[in-house]
Amino acid sequence: MNQVICTVDVVLLTLKDETLKVALLKREREPFKGVAALPGGYIHPNEDMDAQDAALRVLNAKTGIEAPYLEQLATFSGPARDPRGWSVSIAYYALVPYHIIEKAGHPDVKLVSVDRPLVLPFDHKAIVETAVARLRGKSQYSSLPCYLAGDTFTLPQLQRIYESLMGEPLNKVSFRRKMTEMDMLKPIEGQMEAAGAHRPAQLYRLKPEFRHQLQLLARGL
Amino acid sequence: MNQVICTVDVVLLTLKDETLKVALLKREREPFKGVAALPGGYIHPNEDMDAQDAALRVLNAKTGIEAPYLEQLATFSGPARDPRGWSVSIAYYALVPYHIIEKAGHPDVKLVSVDRPLVLPFDHKAIVETAVARLRGKSQYSSLPCYLAGDTFTLPQLQRIYESLMGEPLNKVSFRRKMTEMDMLKPIEGQMEAAGAHRPAQLYRLKPEFRHQLQLLARGL
DNA sequence: TGAATAGTGTCTGTAAGACAATATTCC
DNA sequence: GGAATATTGTCTTACAGACACTATTCA
Numbered sequence: 001m002n003q004v005i006c007t008v009d010v011v012l013l014t015l016k017d018e019t020l021k022v023a024l025l026k027r028e029r030e031p032f033k034g035v036a037a038l039p040g041g042y043i044h045p046n047e048d049m050d051a052q053d054a055a056l057r058v059l060n061a062k063t064g065i066e067a068p069y070l071e072q073l074a075t076f077s078g079p080a081r082d083p084r085g086w087s088v089s090i091a092y093y094a095l096v097p098y099h100i101i102e103k104a105g106h107p108d109v110k111l112v113s114v115d116r117p118l119v120l121p122f123d124h125k126a127i128v129e130t131a132v133a134r135l136r137g138k139s140q141y142s143s144l145p146c147y148l149a150g151d152t153f154t155l156p157q158l159q160r161i162y163e164s165l166m167g168e169p170l171n172k173v174s175f176r177r178k179m180t181e182m183d184m185l186k187p188i189e190g191q192m193e194a195a196g197a198h199r200p201a202q203l204y205r206l207k208p209e210f211r212h213q214l215q216l217l218a219r220g221l
Numbered sequence: 222m223n224q225v226i227c228t229v230d231v232v233l234l235t236l237k238d239e240t241l242k243v244a245l246l247k248r249e250r251e252p253f254k255g256v257a258a259l260p261g262g263y264i265h266p267n268e269d270m271d272a273q274d275a276a277l278r279v280l281n282a283k284t285g286i287e288a289p290y291l292e293q294l295a296t297f298s299g300p301a302r303d304p305r306g307w308s309v310s311i312a313y314y315a316l317v318p319y320h321i322i323e324k325a326g327h328p329d330v331k332l333v334s335v336d337r338p339l340v341l342p343f344d345h346k347a348i349v350e351t352a353v354a355r356l357r358g359k360s361q362y363s364s365l366p367c368y369l370a371g372d373t374f375t376l377p378q379l380q381r382i383y384e385s386l387m388g389e390p391l392n393k394v395s396f397r398r399k400m401t402e403m404d405m406l407k408p409i410e411g412q413m414e415a416a417g418a419h420r421p422a423q424l425y426r427l428k429p430e431f432r433h434q435l436q437l438l439a440r441g442l
Numbered sequence: 443t444g445a446a447t448a449g450t451g452t453c454t455g456t457a458a459g460a461c462a463a464t465a466t467t468c469c
Numbered sequence: 470g471g472a473a474t475a476t477t478g479t480c481t482t483a484c485a486g487a488c489a490c491t492a493t494t495c496a
Contacts, residue, residue, distance in 0.1 A: 003266060004266060043307075050298045075296045085266070090309070173476095176477090177457085193467095196469090197469060198466075198468075198473040199465060199467050200466075200474090218441065219441060219457080377448070393448095393486095395485055399485095417494085418445065418496060419446040420448045420494050
């Protein structure tokens with residue numbers, strides 16, 4: 001009576017060489033067997049406590065990545081998006097520092113720049129575009145980009161991450177004022193040895209309470 | 222292999238007496254027959270072109286309301302939210318001026334203030350809270366509240382709508398500056414005759430291109 | 443004319459960006 | 470010391486809120 005295919009898809013995003021990339025995998029099954037697509041799969045009612053749980057399971061199974069920042073994006077549906085029939089995909093996006101993907105070292109994961117034209121099966125192109133727009137939009141007024149940085153980072157590194165996402169240079173003084181205002185970073189005793197012959201930068205870490213909780217800015221950027 | 226119940230629910234919101242209200246209906250069937258809940262129902266793969274289409278169909282069937290502002294909210298899922306089994310609800314929120322609900326005149330629709338404690342079946346309480354938070358959040362930096370106003374309205378009326386949603390008085394000059402900056406209102410020749418012994422206010426209408434497209438503010442409010 | 447609300451002009455304080463000075467490292 | 474980048478201080482500009490003045494209606 002209600003034959004709807006129910007799946008989850010994950011847009012795994014990372015920053016490499018100042019470029020935002022999405023992780024694609026060659027599909028192991030029909031439809032579109034062998035074609036690069038978003039990691040996704042059926043919800044397993046017997047093991048998943050909810051769709052987010054399913055997304056985490058699918059992502060871990062296909063890429064080896066655990067406990068990323070993961071947030072629901074939107075749900076895509078309709079009779080034509082999947083050749084198997086009327087389907088629903090609850091889409092999530094995950095943010096991970098590049099070295100985590102490298103370390104997981106899954107050989108089938110391909111990283112592709114989101115700013116090149118993508119050719120993807122299903123409606124995965126629209127899903128990726130929605131995720132990128134969401135990330136870039138939220139970056140303007142939240143701590144979201146922090147999840148693309150590693151465990152520890154310097155303010156100049158973090159500023160370059162923000163700038164890569166927004167696609168424009170930011171005022172250094174304003175950026176630092178905002179980070180101070182957000183009050184979510186904790187300086188670490190040691191210092192960055194870093195890129196050579198110049199003053200090293202202070203290392204910071206996200207305060208624990210912001211490890212999985214965004215900090216928002218009242219007035220943006 | 223993939224027995225997931227797939228439904229849509231609609232949080233229909235309106236403003237009456239400066240108070241945000243949600244529309245509830247007595248359920249006609251089990252589970253929770255006779256209990257007030259959000260309008261919702263199964264996706265009908267044979268007639269619905271996507272979940273939004275299903276939400277519009279369900280809303281119209283149960284309340285008689287057509288073509289409201291409707292936006293996807295989030296998807297709720299899990300084994301326990303519906304006693305029938307593992308389920309997915311793709312939730313939408315709709316904004317309608319109160320007189321539209323009044324005119325539709327569906328006898329079973331009850332309007333309840335969202336700021337009173339709600340007791341609702343399923344996880345409808347969480348869905349309503351998510352919708353209210355989304356509306357209030359977006360109101361701070363977008364034209365979203367305009368959809369709670371009628372076809373034509375004055376700036377003082379619109380300001381009262383914004384103030385009701387945000388729960389705090391707004392600066393009149395700033396508010397008008399922002400509305401001008403958004404450039405989405407068109408003055409109408411006639412004027413408000415209005416509340417009696419004082420200068421009448423200019424009537425405005427949303428420019429057609431913003432009839433279903435939000436206008437965003439770079440710096441909020 | 444007085445009461446009431448609409449609409450506008452202007453001043454002030456705050457916050458964002460520009461600029462530049464100082465700090466610290468390695469060579 | 471010189472080069473390079475981090476960090477901080479300060480000035481300028483833009484914008485948001487406060488206040489008050491004018492405008493228009495009805496009684």
